[in-house]
Amino acid sequence: MLYGRFVLVGDFxxxxxxxxxxxxxxxxxxxxxxxxxLLRYLWVSAGDAAEDVAAEVWLEVARRIGSxxxxxxxxxxxxxxxxxxxxxxxxxxxxxxxxxxxxxxELLDHPAADDTVTAALEYISTETxxxxxxxxxxxxxxxxxxxxxxxxxxxxxxxxxxKSPGAxxxxxxxxxxxxxxxxxxxxxxxxxRGGVTL
Amino acid sequence: MRVFAASLAEMWxxxxxxxxxxxxxxxxxxxxxxxHLGRHEPASQRTLELVLAxxxxxxxxxxxxxxxxxxxxFLAALPxxxxxxxxxxxxLPVLAVALVLAALVALCGTGEAGALPAPLQxxxxxxxxxxxxxxxxRVPRPSADVTPGPGAxxxxxxxxxSGPSQESRTGKPSANPTPTHTSDSQGNGNGQPTATDNGKxxxxxxxxxxxxxxxxxxxxxxxxxxxHGKN
Numbered sequence: 001m002l003y004g005r006f007v008l009v010g011d012f013x014x015x016x017x018x019x020x021x022x023x024x025x026x027x028x029x030x031x032x033x034x035x036x037x038l039l040r041y042l043w044v045s046a047g048d049a050a051e052d053v054a055a056e057v058w059l060e061v062a063r064r065i066g067s068x069x070x071x072x073x074x075x076x077x078x079x080x081x082x083x084x085x086x087x088x089x090x091x092x093x094x095x096x097x098x099x100x101x102x103x104x105x106e107l108l109d110h111p112a113a114d115d116t117v118t119a120a121l122e123y124i125s126t127e128t129x130x131x132x133x134x135x136x137x138x139x140x141x142x143x144x145x146x147x148x149x150x151x152x153x154x155x156x157x158x159x160x161x162x163k164s165p166g167a168x169x170x171x172x173x174x175x176x177x178x179x180x181x182x183x184x185x186x187x188x189x190x191x192x193r194g195g196v197t198l
Numbered sequence: 199m200r201v202f203a204a205s206l207a208e209m210w211x212x213x214x215x216x217x218x219x220x221x222x223x224x225x226x227x228x229x230x231x232x233x234h235l236g237r238h239e240p241a242s243q244r245t246l247e248l249v250l251a252x253x254x255x256x257x258x259x260x261x262x263x264x265x266x267x268x269x270x271x272f273l274a275a276l277p278x279x280x281x282x283x284x285x286x287x288x289x290l291p292v293l294a295v296a297l298v299l300a301a302l303v304a305l306c307g308t309g310e311a312g313a314l315p316a317p318l319q320x321x322x323x324x325x326x327x328x329x330x331x332x333x334x335x336r337v338p339r340p341s342a343d344v345t346p347g348p349g350a351x352x353x354x355x356x357x358x359x360s361g362p363s364q365e366s367r368t369g370k371p372s373a374n375p376t377p378t379h380t381s382d383s384q385g386n387g388n389g390q391p392t393a394t395d396n397g398k399x400x401x402x403x404x405x406x407x408x409x410x411x412x413x414x415x416x417x418x419x420x421x422x423x424x425x426h427g428k429n
Contacts, residue, residue, distance in 0.1 A: 022273065024273055028265060028268075028269050031269070031272075032262065032265065035262070036258070039261050051264075055264075055268075055271070058268055058272065059271060061272075062272040062276055063276075066277065124248060124249060124252040125255075126252050126253060126255040127258075128252070129249045129252035133249075144230070144250075145253070147231075148229070148254055149253055149254045151232070172226065173222070173223055173226045176226045176230070177222065177226070179246055180242050180243065180245070180246045181242075183242070183245045184241075
């Protein structure tokens with residue numbers, strides 16, 4: 001299943017109702033659908049603390065899911081807003097920058113021709129792609145992940161990050177431009193496990 | 199005029215430029231919306247598309263490894279509405295009983311101190327042997343037209359007679375013969391007023407001070423003043 005698309009859609013109200021009533025299987029379904037993009041978002045924006053912050057987010061979801069009202073789209077917005085607040089709190093307390101899963105030196109090798117890069121990237125793993133995105137300025141990186149990985153539109157992302165939709169759009173375009181320049185002159189050397197063939 | 203038209207045209211074209219996305223921006227919007235790019239796009243754009251698709255790829259085993267722990271934590275963190283509902287009805291009786299007890303204690307204390315209103319004091323007197331209500335608690339009636347009898351100082355000569363009321367101590371008769379007193383104010387004629395036998399000195403005339411009907415008359419206290427106050 002590729003992320004960036006809403007998969008529960010029609011089933012979501014029933015799944016949400018059952019989860020709020022304490023149905024473990026319904027919660028597990030929500031978790032399986034939403035946890036991977038949440039973790040990816042946090043990897044990019046919170047680094048090593050991603051899993052801890054994600055656990056805090058799910059605890060908060062468990063406590064407050066009974067009072068949540070809305071569809072799948074709103075649920076993701078609610079969940080990622082919580083995640084972002086917790087991430088900011090953690091940054092404030094720890095007063096440190098998030099650490100990228102892998103450094104630029106490990107990720108990228110010497111420049112190569114575009115065709116070669118494309119051929120190598122056919123085996124790029126999700127982690128490597130996220131590591132590449134994580135090299136962007138944090139605000140651009142988190143906006144790109146929220147739009148591409150989580151599947152939110154510019155308005156929803158704007159609400160989460162506290163910017164106007166126009167500012168979100170500009171930041172996303174800048175981030176993509178920078179990313180394109182970086183991958184255009186690089187080849188990936190660490191396909192890693194869990195990669196996808198595209 | 200020509201300058202004005204030119205500036206208008208310039209403004210119009212710049213506004214259109216602002217609203218129109220550049221090719222790069224249009225491609226970026228396609229990428230952000232996870233739309234596939236055509237083959238005509240430059241290789242760098244297609245590379246970028248592959249990176250973004252990988253970032254949104256299927257869940258890895260590592261990402262889904264914590265499902266059991268997450269569900270356990272979910273079940274443990276679920277709020278329990280039932281106990282909250284039970285607390286409501288249980289708290290109310292406890293609170294009510296506590297309030298009633300507090301009111302009873304206060305009532306008994308006030309009764310023992312003799313500070314209750316006459317009817318309640320009387321009730322307390324009967325129920326818990328609290329002091330009987332004092333006649334002073336009665337509404338005073340005018341008695342100026344009654345001349346104090348010879349025993350007016352009689353009760354004054356009875357030292358320690360704290361039980362008798364002011365009326366009996368001064369030997370001042372009440373001009374009001376209305377039987378407002380209770381049965382415990384029967385004149386006993388023995389000149390030993392107790393705390394409950396308020397001011398009943400030796401009746402000046404038989405049948406008055408020792409009124410067996412329990413209805414003190416206005417001549418109460420008109421005795422010879424040999425009543426002994428009893429502490």
